Amino acid sequence: MQSRGSTRDGTGVHDSIVNQLLTKIDGVESLNNVLLIGMTNRKDLLDEALLRPGRLEVHVEINLPDENGRLQILQIHTSKMKENSFLAADVSLQELAARTKNYSGAELEGVVKSAVSFALNRQISMDDLTKPLDEDSIKVTMDDFLHALHEIVPAFGASTDDLERCRLNGIVDCGKRHMHIHERAMLLVEQVKVSQGSPLVTCLLEGPSGSGKTATAATIGIESDFPFVKIISAETMIGLSEGSKCAQIVKVFEDAYKSQLSIIILDDIERLLEYVAVGPRFSNSISQTLLVLLKRLPPKGKNMLVIGTTSEVGFLESLGICDAFSVTYHVPRLNRDDAKKVLQGLSVFTEDDLDSAVEELNDISIKKLYMLVEMAAQGSEGKSAEAIRSGKEKIDLNHFYDILQDISTDRDRLLSL
Numbered sequence: 001m002q003s004r005g006s007t008r009d010g011t012g013v014h015d016s017i018v019n020q021l022l023t024k025i026d027g028v029e030s031l032n033n034v035l036l037i038g039m040t041n042r043k044d045l046l047d048e049a050l051l052r053p054g055r056l057e058v059h060v061e062i063n064l065p066d067e068n069g070r071l072q073i074l075q076i077h078t079s080k081m082k083e084n085s086f087l088a089a090d091v092s093l094q095e096l097a098a099r100t101k102n103y104s105g106a107e108l109e110g111v112v113k114s115a116v117s118f119a120l121n122r123q124i125s126m127d128d129l130t131k132p133l134d135e136d137s138i139k140v141t142m143d144d145f146l147h148a149l150h151e152i153v154p155a156f157g158a159s160t161d162d163l164e165r166c167r168l169n170g171i172v173d174c175g176k177r178h179m180h181i182h183e184r185a186m187l188l189v190e191q192v193k194v195s196q197g198s199p200l201v202t203c204l205l206e207g208p209s210g211s212g213k214t215a216t217a218a219t220i221g222i223e224s225d226f227p228f229v230k231i232i233s234a235e236t237m238i239g240l241s242e243g244s245k246c247a248q249i250v251k252v253f254e255d256a257y258k259s260q261l262s263i264i265i266l267d268d269i270e271r272l273l274e275y276v277a278v279g280p281r282f283s284n285s286i287s288q289t290l291l292v293l294l295k296r297l298p299p300k301g302k303n304m305l306v307i308g309t310t311s312e313v314g315f316l317e318s319l320g321i322c323d324a325f326s327v328t329y330h331v332p333r334l335n336r337d338d339a340k341k342v343l344q345g346l347s348v349f350t351e352d353d354l355d356s357a358v359e360e361l362n363d364i365s366i367k368k369l370y371m372l373v374e375m376a377a378q379g380s381e382g383k384s385a386e387a388i389r390s391g392k393e394k395i396d397l398n399h400f401y402d403i404l405q406d407i408s409t410d411r412d413r414l415l416s417l
């Protein structure tokens with residue numbers, strides 16, 4: 001028989017602690033006249049027996065501080081410096097509080113410490129480390145704080161670097177159809193910002209592989225300015241069991257519920273679901289997790305946008321996942337006009353060559369077009385990439401055709417017959 005309050009994960013690590021706590025709170029050996037305060041940042045992992053009425057029954061959630069709270073925390077951590085005139089006159093705590101959206105109290109303390117270390121660093125002479133510091137001239141300036149903000153980033157904040165990695169080639173004008181999707185998605189962002197009645201908005205970007213779905217979703221995340229933007233992709237879950245994957249996905253949603261405005265990007269949903277066309281096989285538990293999360297409303301006062309991307313829309317349709325999204329946009333491959341726009345933007349062809357190059361480029365994905373240009377830019381000798389990137393030379397059309405021939409697969413050729 002399992003002991004009281006044990007976790008069912010087989011590790012048994014918490015069993016004795018939970019049992020002791022339960023005995024002390026209301027068992028035979030219970031303590032009287034004691035106010036018990038427990039603290040955790042993962043309430044979901046606690047044994048339910050501990051949280052029942054009569055035990056740890058009053059639950060208070062301490063959220064990330066708002067602007068006013070951040071100002072007070074900054075004032076507390078800088079008061080000693082101010083008293084001892086170590087704080088330069090240009091430091092505006094009000095402005096720092098405004099710029100530290102999503103920072104926790106501990107992270108704000110870290111910012112202050114980091115700013116102090118920048119100020120101290122200025123005074124230390126690298127030639128003679130034993131030289132005593134001139135304490136009167138140590139001043140922590142606003143610049144020190146701004147540098148510190150780059151060093152200490154909020155744990156729950158937007159992972160902009162991850163998002164930037166999703167659009168390595170940047171964003172160029174891909175024509176009206178891509179522009180339209182971007183505009184519509186930004187309208188959804190606005191809707192989430194001001195909405196009172198619909199706290200959860202979901203949007204699916206579907207289209208062929210390489211058509212720019214992930215890059216579009218990442219761009220929306222970056223441009224939205226929402227404090228919490230996270231991308232869930234199969235990349236970070238290689239080799240994990242279905243259970244661990246579900247737990248990771250749920251954790252990202254739980255974290256997002258702590259922020260007033262959040263965006264979650266579910267990248268390549270079919271990869272998350274471990275789909276293979278031959279078989280077919282997929283993870284039902286991940287599918288059920290996604291279905292529940294896509295319909296679960298965030299807590300009161302919290303608004304969320306979920307953007308999914310997929311190149312297997314038929315498969316998602318059959319699982320009912322498409323229906324769980326409120327809107328679906330089709331991200332197309334580029335037609336000749338779109339490809340011309342992209343090549344003009346990249347300016348890698350002479351005006352005369354541009355039209356001839358575009359003639360061969362119907363129905364190509366933006367990702368493939370980038371690869372094609374990059375390969376052609378190497379030149380037949382393999383040395384001209386730098387000159388083409390800096391605009392001194394242009395791509396040789398014949399070499400471009402050769403590369404195009406190389407990268408079009410047999411399947412492409414059959415389709416074009």
Ligand SMILES: Nc1ncnc2c1ncn2[C@@H]1O[C@H](COP(=O)(O)OP(=O)(O)OP(=O)(O)O)[C@@H](O)[C@H]1O
Nearest residue numbers: 167168169170171172174209210211212213214215
């Ligand atoms: N306007 C644009 N829209 C989308 N992507 C663009 C645009 N301009 C340039 N790009 C570039 O095109 C590439 C698109 O690749 P991306 O990975 O987003 O495609 P995908 O549809 O998600 O592919 P997959 O289905 O294989 O995941 C990115 O490198 C991005 O920087």
